[in-house]
Amino acid sequence: EKTAVIMSHFIPDYIWLATGGKNGCFNKEAMSVLRGREVTLVPDLGSTELWREKSALLSGICKRVAVSDVLERMATDDQREAGLDIADFFLTVPTKCQILQQMIRRNPALQTLIDELGLELVE
Structure with a gap:
């Protein structure tokens, strides 16, 4: 996924995991690789509430789960309409x-x- 590759360049100290977006491979089996980890989800603009709901799946797997709304708080209306992700912000x-x-x-x-x-x- 574009975001995982790009963000690995900008912030290499984090492990960036692609999930295939809101309709991708976000399921218990695929997410088991996160067992015991502290995880922060950074959803694309307009997907924060959906990812809050999906984050419940991780509660029994991960040590801690947070859903960041930093993009929503800083985005312009045009950026929201475009549905940008964190990589788009770093690239611009x-x-x-x-x-x-x-x-x-x-x-x-x-x-x-x-x-x-x-x-x-x-x-």
């Missing part, structure tokens, strides 16, 4: 490196300053 937010490159394009002297002082971007 520029990285520090991308921001620096934009600044250098606007003012090339910045690259000279970086080179002369031996500066490095800290992520």
Whole structure:
């Protein structure tokens, strides 16, 4: 799944598991790999309530289950209508490196300053 692959790049300290979406493989057998783990579900926009209901399936399997509503709280109406997921948000937010490159394009002297002082971007 796109989200699991993309988020593994952005936040590699977490285990990102694809479930196949709201109609995918979210069943007791497939979710047994989560036994004893602390799990946070991050549903696509517009699916939070459905995932709250589905999270009950994990209560007997996982150590702890939470359903995040962070996307719902920060989304615009257009983003909600598009049904974006967490990966979509990470892909649309520029990285520090991308921001620096934009600044250098606007003012090339910045690259000279970086080179002369031996500066490095800290992520």
